Amino acid sequence: MRHPFLLQLLLAYVGVCDVRGVSEFKICAFNLQHFGESKAKKEDVMHTLAKIITRCDVSLLQEVRDSKQKALPQLLERLNKYDIYHKYAAVASERLGRSEAYQEQYVFVYRTDTVTVTGQYQYPDNRPGDVDAFSREPFVVRFKAPKTALKEFVLVPQHTSPANTTKELEALYDVLQHVRKMWKTENVMLLGDFNADCAYLSKRSRQKLRLFTENSLSWLIKDKTDTTVRSTTSCTYDRIVVHGDAFVNAVVPFSAKPFNFQLEYQLTEEQALMVSDHYPVEVLLKNGTAKLSFSLFLISLLTFISR
Known part of the structure; x- marks a missing residue:
């Protein structure tokens, strides 16, 4: 030689x-904690949110309480001004919740140059024998992402009610099966604030849940991973779960984790809590054939x- x-x-x-x-395609899930007009008026909070969300190709946002439909457009405008290299759009569920006084939306924010929405489905809460299983029914979205190894995948979001976590997680398994059959796909990710830890989900309950016992499901955010901002709590509420070997193989190993924006942006706990009491969770997908x-x-x- x-x-x-x-x-x-x-x-x-x-x-x-x-x-x-x-390591270039990132999926995130972030509980924004009561995101609406009040939070949208706080310049420092919106700036931090822009920095967090523009790190991701697709972001599931939860606890969006934008009853007058003003806060979300302001957030999108902020994202597109902050990141001049990508164009961001959003697709949102209807307002969900059993009480008129408290309703939320699931919102997917995505980069239009790397992702295309190819389908959306609001899951009806009318399972046979168990009507009204969810406080906030999943808003299921199918994405086409040509640069990823998967090319296309489905995201199923869920923000469980703390008082009803076990029942909702059990019902979420049925949503998974319904989506697989409806869209004839195995590439499904479940993600969001599952409240799947601490006082809301006991070890005994977990042993009975199909989401935990089914071998085809992989929980990427491991137990004892703190996804909460408060120093007085340490709970793995926020989760990412993928179905099938193809999805597991498409994930960059060890990339699933919370994003500690308090540490990253050198915020005090008080400043961080103004943004949210949750850290976003994220995972990287491998690229396709180009690289x-x-x-x-x-x-x-x-x-x-x-x-």
């Missing part, structure tokens, strides 16, 4: 490119120079 140093350098470069190539082709090109070059 006439160029041993050049060969080692290019091999290292291929490795770096591969890591970067599988692989580039790596193959470099490998071919390595072969040539090593002759």
